[in-house]
Amino acid sequence: DQQVKQNSPSLSVQEGRISILNCDYTNSMFDYFLWYKKYPAEGPTFLISISSIKDKNEDGRFTVFLNKSAKHLSLHIGPSQPGDSAVYFCAARANTGTASKLTFGTGTRLQVTL
């Protein structure tokens, strides 16, 4: 049951360009979305989040866009740097009460080339 989908397993972007990572979801109960970055053999690191009442959130080089009607969100990284090379996970939370779990997508491996 893939409630959160990241259809691109990998993406290669040149340094200095904008990286765009996409995520789709199916559960209408999701009310909060997060992006995590993960290096091999490390835990996911929180990057940026967005509430379902917003359509855009920005933090430095990272911008997340949410299109609720399309059940789609995207993470824009710009300009991309070699250190951005990692696996990026989209995650979503449904308001099911206290301590609500996160549901993760399968991840997109971003490679930023020189």
Add this chain to the structure above:
Amino acid sequence: EPEVTQTPSHQVTQMGQEVILRCVPISNHLYFYWYRQILGQKVEFLVSFYNNEISEKSEIFDDQFSVERPDGSNFTLKIRSTKLEDSAMYFCASTTYRGSYEQYFGPGTRLTVT
């Protein structure tokens, strides 16, 4: 910057043995989680814990699994009788849930069951 810590970083055990994975969440956090990631797959929710009891558990979290907060700082995951399919990275996470839903993850414990 406060962070979630986990020990050990790697645990090798024989099938049928009990293992305890340990986590120290961020000190002012109130909600605690265990997730796991089987190699090549997505991060999956196992269990959430709040106010000294389980809030939610997934179907993966069967009778072989248990969690405990034995003191004010540690949060443990016990697998009573490990199976080969329990081999995975296990991540602990915590959050404050005060105005935001970001969960902060530890570096993980790689569990290898032989």
